[in-house]
Amino acid sequence: MTLPRFDVLVPETVEQACSLLAEHGGGARVLAGGTDLLVDLKRPIVQERLIEAGGGDPGRFTTLGDGEPGAIDPWGSGDPPPDVLISLHKLAGLKRIEVLDDGRLRVGALATAREIQRVPEIRDRWTALAEGADSLGSPLVRARGTIGGNICNARPAADITVPAICLGAQLELQSPDGSRTLPGEQFILAPGVTVIEPAEILTAVTFPALSARTGSAYYKLGQRKALEISVVGVAVYVELAGDDTVQAACVTLGAVGPTPLAARSAAEVLAGGKPTGELLARAARAAAADATPIDDHRGTAEYRRLMVEMLTRRTLELAVERAGGRS
């Protein structure tokens, strides 16, 4: 596999990065840790493109010739490669992780999973986020892969994105026209597709402040204990009221829909209830009903739905315990 020819531009500031993006339009891609983008850009060895042979003989195919007119793509590979990569590696400011005075957590878009894993406050309070970072790929992926890249790559199984959305992530986006903030759950539209504008850069992810009685958890199910792509990922967040009832809850599912999926009926089941085993089991069943999994070579829809139920119950039990309640 070789990388296609492209230029790499290295902005020194976010503003520069945005104006470079604006300048190059659709031909540019943003490079952060590279653990997804560079893999996607490496061209497979087996010839991908076949064109139907000329002369109107529909039963015949001719191999490729890159960029030949009329090329069809039976292997389903996507867009043309970019002309320019805009590498953000000099934007040190985007690596910062801080708990703000108002109690919110702000994670720079270039913070790596490894950096997120190692922040005690995140482990302690935004636990699902830390557990998502723990689950990503392998130590080597975690040392390069960033939260911004994980979110912008927009994969339904993304191990940081799923708990980030669950914990109410707000995405700070900057463009030459200014900046805006979007709720994480509105960001991803389809696999690999987000609402980000061509000249926009994700600069930081902010998480709401947490009250003392909250707990969260993320569980990734795979076939081996590292280097996995989730078969199912479940992130949950629970906040308890003074009377031990559930004040707020959120269940977010990975790899069981085209995007990370909010299990809204599960959250509804939980709201206001006592977090008994029975309630959590009911919420888990609701989450399974909310899931829209498909069959693929990693698992069947049936198994995935079943696992959503198992794992939602387990993560909820853990989150309630972490919130100081008992399930």
Place this chain on the structure above:
Amino acid sequence: MSNDYRILNTRAPRVDAVDKATGRAQYTDDLSRPNMLYGAILHSPLAHARILDIDTSRAERLPGVVAVVTWRDAGTEPYGVSPARYDETIFCHDRVRYVGDEIAAVAATDPDTAHEAVRRIKVDFEPLPLVLDGRHAMDDGQPQLHEQYENNICAQVHWRFGDVEQGRREASVIRTDTISSKMQDAAFMEPQAVLAEVDAQRNLTMFSSTQAPHYVQRTLAMALNHPLHKVRVVKPAMGGGFGPKASCSTAELATCLLALKTGRPVKFTFDREQVFLHSRARHQFLHTMTTGVRDDGTLAFLEHECILDGGAYASFGIATVYYAGSLLGGPYRLKNMNYDGYRVVTNKPACGAQRGHGAVIARALFEIQLDRIAEELEMDPIELRLKNVMDAGETTCNELFVSSFGMREALEAVRDSAAWKKKRALAGQTRAEGKGIGAACGFFVSGAAYPIYRSKTYHCTVVTKVDEVGGGVVVQSGAADIGQGSDTMLAMITAEELGVSLDDVRVQAGDSSLSVDLGSYSSRTTLMTGAAARDAARDVKRRILSAVAGRIDVPPETLDLKDGCVISLADPIDFSALRDEYLKEHVGFSDLPDSPKLSFREASRIAFLEIGAVVGTGEYRPPKLGGSFKGAAVGTSPAFGCSAQVAEVSVDLETGEVTVDRITGAHDCGFAINRTQVEGQMHGSMMMGMGEALMEQVIYDEHGRILNRNLAEYKIPTSLDMPQLDALIVESNEPHGPYGAKEVGEGAIMPVIPSILNAIHDATGVRINELPVTPERIVRALRRKSVCAK
């Protein structure tokens, strides 16, 4: 174990370990040459199609492209692994048979240009219907892949040993079970790489990541129509093989063809994706076995049928289908055995040999059957096995003679080391928590007794030469150290025999110009090349001692080499005359010998002065083995290894996730030349077997394309998946092996899959007859069971 060896049976570090730990070791892709070109190959994107036209003109016009070759250059003479099944051509000319089949190759001044050129080759295809399911490949009306394979059957075996019907009458428990596996990948860490160069006399030298320089040399000469003596194959440092690198590949042939055509050095390195496309790894096996035992637990018969899905070409498959049946002849006393095996071709990458060639899945099912039978008989599964194991000196029903056999010791060793009885007794309690324990045994050849081509060839020769300046020893061998440590084995044997230190021995190996050696496959190298190295060293020793004895006028048999010196077994000897002679030759040197003993350095120099070149040779050829029935040769071996294993697992009964908590294995290697390396082979086998049991499978889509042609989705165990591994060495002193040694490289994988599967059954109460046993398959089985229970 106490013995008189100084070097053998120790934990000496590998001779190549420091080079590998410092990045100095050179693997094939690390080599380069002035004026070198880079190769690339055009693979078929379709699994089955007629080739109507190949147009390379656009590729040839690309600046930087030096040569483009297709079947027009390579010809269409078939080649392959087994002369009885030559069914491949270097490049496809009329038909492609799997996604990845090779159509053309390019040499260019840089890799990118080579890749770009490949993308500019136009091929017109007419797609043909596919055969993807090995189960149905033999059915009438299926598309045919090769004219010579009627009903897509590439090889079949029908064996009848003893009297199965009699066995059936004697049996009180009879059961039939099935298992199916998926094609697997060897997933060695180093992708295949080749560097070929040609000199002015048309001598072709190919450096390649190969397990079998000799076979590859022959195939290159034959398929390229180049004189055999002008083909040299050299194996640099090598990053694993495990079977698929034991045959000549199109990458090797195409790179040599490009070097011959251009006259320039050409390097070609597989991408990981091409490792999957080329495959030649584990077949898919579909086994059905009916086994019967008598009241007392002794085996009465086995009736066995297997379909092997071998992909598009024969490769090693003819041996695979025989091994799948023959290696169930041991390690238990089994007098009556029928076997019907069918090796079919399908439109998938060709399968070949992989660690435990042919026998791994068959072993898995048979050992599972033994557990199920033990359950029916209410016997402890290990007791059942102990009741049936063979002893040294016995012959199997298919005429395999076991000259040493530590099966009983191995089984008892794992039973006791893993506290089997205690843990088994707790099964009732632990099963509720999803914990389980399982055991199994295995049996494997220690070197195939017959070469792949019909010949009475020596299987290896070794030439050992003492430096003419004195002191050093060079061992020359064609054996291929593929990572298993054969160079270290050769050095240890030589140093032991000559009484010198490992540092004084240099091994030159893996080079077809040094000697004929059939290569690293069938777990043959320690027994065969080790024996040849021992004899070569003894030959050298005899020459040195005779020369020295002649000078001091004592009988040679009163001298010996020990601890770097000549010692007298009789009266003390005054070596001062020889010492003076040596010192006179070395005026101005420091570090000269001054002890009263005559050093090896002096002795070897004196020997040179007396007789000229001090060269010893050794060779090995197995005795004639095996019965007279068709296919009797496959499975014969000068010796057989055996192994036992206990696996302990925890299963998450809700998600089906399996954690292997501990593996305790014991293997009878006859005698451990290097204890660390024997353990290392056992550990590696446990890992590969565990991967195959739980996660490894090549997944195809409906077009015959591999969906998981990378190491992210072809899952091999990581360090977090692997448990503590306990490797127990059993030494049974094999009479036909050097110092009593036999194999460990492949036999150790045999019990891995069934011991894990038996443990999963112990933990869950369910049996899964489809490999790999993924969490999903476990959950499905558990749910089926609970539905049935209701």
Place this chain on the structure above:
Amino acid sequence: MKRIISLAVNGVEHELAVEPRRTLLELLREDLSLTGTKKGCGIGDCGGCTVLLDGVPAFSCLTLAVQAEGCSVETVEGLAGNGRLSSLQRAFVEDGAIQCGFCTPGMLMTATELLRANPHPDEREIRLAISGNLCRCTGYQKIVEAIRHAAEADHE
């Protein structure tokens, strides 16, 4: 268009003209002839190409050379100081942690960083640290043992 970059490899400063798409792995192996760093997959799955980039393990196959501009890169060739093996290298040699050796350079780099950050790792921490470096020969058993022994040797 090539770009001039400077970086320090095993303490030696280099200034090189590289194509923007060139990976750090290609720069090391082809431009600097440091072939100790291995390519096992090219897409960040196997860990064979692991180097330390400013002290942090990185896949050199998924790092562009231009991203390493101004960085300090450590490779397996730099581990032995003045020809003396590091305690990890010595333990790998003596404990039989090396078979085919193709994963060894990457494994050593990962383990080097582990012991710098955590001089007394327990078995679980060792297994976790090397879980992105695949090995097909050893079952990881002797690698884990070697890392533990190296940690012990460093504190004797």
